[in-house]
Amino acid sequence: MSDLDIRPAVSADIPAIVAMLADDPLGAQRESPDDLDPYLTAFRRLVDDPNQHLAVAVRQGKVVGTLQLTIVPGLSRRGATRSLVEGVRVHADERGSGLGTQLIQWAVDESRRQGCQLVQLTSDATRTDAHRFYERLGFTASHVGFKLAL
Template sequence: MVTTDSSAEPVLLTAAVEHGTFTLRRARKGDLPRILALLADDQLGATRENADDLAPYEQAFEAIDADPAHLLVVGELDGDVVATFQLSYLPGLSRKGSWRAQIEAVRVSGALRGRGVGALMIQWAVDQARENGCSLVQLTTDKSRIAAHRFYERLGFAASHEGMKLTL
């Protein structure tokens, strides 16, 4: 159920966690610096992200935000952005023409990993996919992210496919 806070910003989820109140909401353009910091806060992201030039990120944000098939979400802990992910809905012919949800760019602040915040986000995304008629939720995670693999497996995801990418 969607509730609203005092600023009329739609709140997607509110939950009490160990260190305060965790809230999910749609990302705003002003969140980009913090989102980029989260994306860059690991060995892989540190080499891929560059917040010195926000222009490409702003263009990507505008495209995501304008498309109803995509939702960029941030998680706040007592008002501070501490997590993010993107949820996208994809139509397909397989599985009798069913829709699937794609979860991407899941990041939780290092200080909060292992404290239930990521599980809250993924469960919310799975619930949204189910409510929107999806027959499948999929995600990819880099082969080097062993802890992430264990995390997703604990949440019921199975490593059922071998993913491939071609960098352009």
């Protein structure tokens, strides 16, 4: 897979990223690929925040994967900095190719480069295939998550 480039996302990547976010049963319920304005507004906020890293995987000029990495300074764990991986998506044509592993490895490597002592991620309780994937990469299910919609 030497033809793969993982790089920071640019605004021109947003349609492809949103399409991948919407390309599953959960995403289809919450994403709106026909209206990119809120995504472009969010992208500008991400670009302005040095702790946010929206990355894309590109093969032959096509965006085939994405994730967001957030660097979180903290006081717990003796002032440890941690990272949070979110929005991991691989284009349907690339699933099973090892691209997801490469994206997560990029996130772990970037977390180390940023001085993080811990990499965290959450996965919807219904995404059992994703849970097995993360466990194969060395992540452990350690917490119960809670959300409050506002």
